[in-house]
Amino acid sequence: xxxxxxxxxxxxxxxxxxxxxxxxxxxxxxxxTEISREQGLEHFNVFLAPFIxxxxxxDVRDEINLFLSSINxxxxxxxxxxxxxxxxxxLSEHRAIGPRGDVTGVYGDYAxxxxxxxxxxxxxxxxxxxxxxxxxxxxxxxLYPGRLSSEEEGVVxxxxxxxxxxxxxxVNLLPEGEERASHLATGERFPENWKRDWExxxxxxGCMGSVTVNLPRAFYEAKGxxxxxxxxxxDFMEKALRALEIKFLTIKQRAYEGLLxxxxxxxxxDPYCRLGNSLxxxxxxxxxxTISLATKRAIYEGNEPLKFAEEISxxxxxxxxxxxxxxxxxxxxSLTLESEASRRMATLDLxxxxxxxxxxxxxxxxxxxxxxxSLLYNANISLDxxxxxxxxxxxxxxxxxxxxxxxxxxxxxxxxxxSRKITSGFKIPLYTFDTTIVYCSSCxxxxxxxxxxxxxxxxxxxxxxxxxxxxxxxxxxx
Numbered sequence: 001x002x003x004x005x006x007x008x009x010x011x012x013x014x015x016x017x018x019x020x021x022x023x024x025x026x027x028x029x030x031x032x033t034e035i036s037r038e039q040g041l042e043h044f045n046v047f048l049a050p051f052i053x054x055x056x057x058x059d060v061r062d063e064i065n066l067f068l069s070s071i072n073x074x075x076x077x078x079x080x081x082x083x084x085x086x087x088x089x090x091l092s093e094h095r096a097i098g099p100r101g102d103v104t105g106v107y108g109d110y111a112x113x114x115x116x117x118x119x120x121x122x123x124x125x126x127x128x129x130x131x132x133x134x135x136x137x138x139x140x141x142x143l144y145p146g147r148l149s150s151e152e153e154g155v156v157x158x159x160x161x162x163x164x165x166x167x168x169x170x171v172n173l174l175p176e177g178e179e180r181a182s183h184l185a186t187g188e189r190f191p192e193n194w195k196r197d198w199e200x201x202x203x204x205x206g207c208m209g210s211v212t213v214n215l216p217r218a219f220y221e222a223k224g225x226x227x228x229x230x231x232x233x234x235d236f237m238e239k240a241l242r243a244l245e246i247k248f249l250t251i252k253q254r255a256y257e258g259l260l261x262x263x264x265x266x267x268x269x270d271p272y273c274r275l276g277n278s279l280x281x282x283x284x285x286x287x288x289x290t291i292s293l294a295t296k297r298a299i300y301e302g303n304e305p306l307k308f309a310e311e312i313s314x315x316x317x318x319x320x321x322x323x324x325x326x327x328x329x330x331x332x333x334s335l336t337l338e339s340e341a342s343r344r345m346a347t348l349d350l351x352x353x354x355x356x357x358x359x360x361x362x363x364x365x366x367x368x369x370x371x372x373x374s375l376l377y378n379a380n381i382s383l384d385x386x387x388x389x390x391x392x393x394x395x396x397x398x399x400x401x402x403x404x405x406x407x408x409x410x411x412x413x414x415x416x417x418x419s420r421k422i423t424s425g426f427k428i429p430l431y432t433f434d435t436t437i438v439y440c441s442s443c444x445x446x447x448x449x450x451x452x453x454x455x456x457x458x459x460x461x462x463x464x465x466x467x468x469x470x471x472x473x474x475x476x477x478x
Contacts, residue, residue: 015100021067025075032077045121046114047097049110049113053110053113064124083155084142086114086115094107119158125168133165135473139168140430141169142173181429183429187334187402188281206273210338212283213282215236233312234319285337285369286369290359291309306392316333334399336371336470361374404431404468440462441463441464
C-alpha cells in the first residue's frame with residue numbers, strides 16, 4: 001500500500017478501502033499471467049483494517065461483495081484469503097499502513113476493525129452460497145484454541161455454517177509457531193523455518209514446483225529386500241529433487257531475461273517474489289499401499305505399520321533436508337497427492353508388473369494410489385484414530401498437508417464440535433470439511449450430498465455436481 005512505480009506510471013498508495021481492494025484485484029489479475037495455480041492474501045483482514053476506520057458496516061459490506069465477485073469472475077487462478085480472528089501477536093506492534101500510505105498507529109490498534117472485516121467476509125460468502133456455492137476465493141479461517149469472545153464465536157459459527165457448502169478451510173493454531181505460518185487452500189504451508197523471519201518466509205513467496213515419487217515402485221523393484229527398498233527411495237528422491245533444481249534454475253533464468261515481469265518486479269535486490277525463499281515440493285504417492293505390502297497390514301491396523309511409515313517418512317525428510325542445505329533450496333515433503341499423478345503411476349505399475357504383483361486402490365480399469373484422506377472414506381476407522389495418525393505423520397510432511405473430513409448432514413454445531421476437538425487436542429495445521437455439492441441452474445439452489453435430480457424441480461438436466469477430488473472443488477460428471 002506504499003507508492004510503487006513501473007516503466008509506465010507511478011502507482012499512488014490507495015486513498016480508500018475501495019481503492020485498496022481494486023489494487024489487490026488488479027495485482028491478482030496481472031499475476032495470474034505468471035502464476036498457474038493459487039495466489040494467497042495473508043492476514044487479509046488485519047492489513048486492511050486501517051482502511052475501514054470510520055466507515056459504516058453497510059459501506060464495507062458493499063465493497064466486500066464487489067471485491068469477492070470481481071475475484072470470482074475475473075481472476076483465473078485460485079485465490080486464498082487468510083482471515084484472522086485476532087491481530088496476531090507478532091503483528092500487533094508493527095506500524096499500520098492506512099490510506100495514502102500513511103502510518104496510522106500499529107495493527108494492534110485495529111483489533112475491532114479487523115474482526116468486523118472477518119465477520120463481513122464470512123457473511124458475504126454465506127449470502128452468495130445460498131444460491132450457488134462460491135469456490136473462489138477460498139476463505140482460510142484461523143482458529144485459536146481455548147475460549148473465544150462472543151464476537152469471535154459469531155465469526156466461527158458463520159464459517160462452520162458456510163462449511164456445509166464447501167468453501168472454507170481452517171487453520172488450527174494449536175501447534176507452536178502456526179500463527180506465523182502461511183497457508184494456501186491447495187494445502188501448501190509456509191512456516192517460519194527457512195530464513196527464521198516471518199515476512200521473508202511467508203510473504204511474497206510461492207510454490208515453484210512439485211514432483212511426485214512412486215513409493216510402491218521402489219518396493220516392487222526391491223523384491224522384498226529392505227536395503228534395496230531404501231536404496232531405491234534414495235535414488236527416486238535424488239532424481240525428483242534434481243528435477244526441481246533444474247526448474248528452479250530455469251525460473252531464475254527466465255526472470256533474469258525479463259519474461260516474468262511481475263514476479264521479478266523490484267530488481268535483483270528485492271523482487272516482488274522471493275524466489276530463493278519459495279517452496280519446492282516432493283509428493284509421495286502410495287504410502288498406504290507400500291505399508292500394506294511391507295507389513296501385511298493397513299497403516300491404521302496397529303503400531304507396527306505406523307512405525308514403519310514413520311521410518312520411511314523420516315528417511316525421506318533426511319534426504320530432502322540434506323539436499324536443501326546442499327543446494328540452498330527450500331524443499332519439503334507433501335502428503336497431499338495430485339490425483340492425476342497417482343492414477344497415472346498406478347496404471348503404469350499395473351501394466352508393467354501385472355495385477356498379481358501390485359497393490360493399488362480402485363478398480364483394474366481405474367486404479368490409483370491413495371493418500372491418508374482415503375482412510376476416512378474407505379476404512380472402518382474413527383475420526384479420533386484417523387486424526388492421531390495424521391498428527392504423527394504431519395511432522396514429516398510439512399510442505400503440503402490438507403486434511404479433508406467427510407460430512408453428510410451434520411449441522412454447523414456438529415461441525416463446530418469437530419473443530420473444537422481438533423484445536424484442543426490435535427496438532428494438525430490445515431483441514432476442511434468435504435461433501436458433494438449439487439447445483440440446479442433452474443432453481444438457482446445448492447444442495448449437499450449426492451443427488452440424481454433436483455430435490456425441488458425434479459430436473460436431471462439442470463444439475464451440476466461438484467466434488468473435491470484434490471484440494472479444490474471442481475465440476476464432475478455423474
